[in-house]
Amino acid sequence: MKRRIVTATVHNSSGVLNRITGLFTKRQFNIESITVGQTETEGISKMTFVVSVEDDRKLEQLIKQLNKQIDVLKVTDITDQAIxxxxxxxxxxxxxxxxxxxxxxxxxxxxxxxxxxxxxxxxxxxxxxxxxxxxxxxxxxxxxxxxxxxxxxxAFTRGTQKSVADMKQYYLLQ
The missing domain is CATH 3.30.70.1150 (ACT-like. Chain A, domain 2)
Incomplete structure (x- = not known):
């Protein structure tokens, strides 16, 4: 099982969290943690999910389904990015x-x-x-x-994006 960090930017409206977690449940993902809070834009919230994943393809499929939801603006797996x-x-x-x-x-x-x-x-x-x-x-x-x-x-991505491997290499050289 791999731990993955998935973020979702959504409209801050009633029932959004329930619908999104319902999709995770329907696909049998174990959600280790969820954080939700307002963003810099009024009416928009950011959700951060930490999930256990056996198959990355299942996660890709889930992300595609989440992106189709009405109140969802963007869903991203940020695990392998600099965050x-x-x-x-x-x-x-x-x-x-x-x-x-x-x-x-x-x-x-x-x-x-x-x-x-x-x-x-x-x-x-x-x-x-x-x-x-x-x-x-x-x-x-x-x-x-x-x-x-x-x-x-x-979590969210860093301002400067380098791969996780690049960042590890950078810190090893320091």
Whole structure:
């Protein structure tokens, strides 16, 4: 199974999300995450789907079907393009006066922040790629995670397009 990132630009109207996710369901795609939000244009929203795919041809067929939908302006598989992708996580961790400074020490290198502190817990806010989110969760788990909420990935293509292989090669040479 391959993870693919698909974006859809749509008219912001009632029922659009339901119709689009219905097509994913009908084609038996497992949607790992969905993010939806308004764009710079009034009345237009951007959806980002992370899906598990066995057959790229099935995904191509789905994208063609999605592009035929009335409220859909554009659907693109951006997985193999140079992209900017981020996720947000809120993590409520059990803490007391003694462990609070330890937790702050874990949070700082991740450029995360404590956004709420109470007598028996702290809430951490962290943004970044999925690997970064997983890493901080793993480090905070021994303290006891009381609650966790993740947004899922939101993404779009970079201003300058180079293939993923070109970008990896570029960073290896640096």
């Amino acid at each position: 900017v992708a981020r996720e947000l996580a809120l993590i409520k961790v059990m803490s007391n006066a003694q462990t609070r400074s330890e937790i702050k020490g874990i949070v700082e290198p991740f450029r995360a922040s404590l956004i709420d502190i109470s007598k028996d817990s702290v809430t951490v806010q962290v943004t970044g790629n999925s690997e970064k989110i997983e890493a901080i969760i793993d480090l905070l788990r021994p303290y006891g995670i009381k609650e966790l909420a993740r947004t899922g990935i939101t």
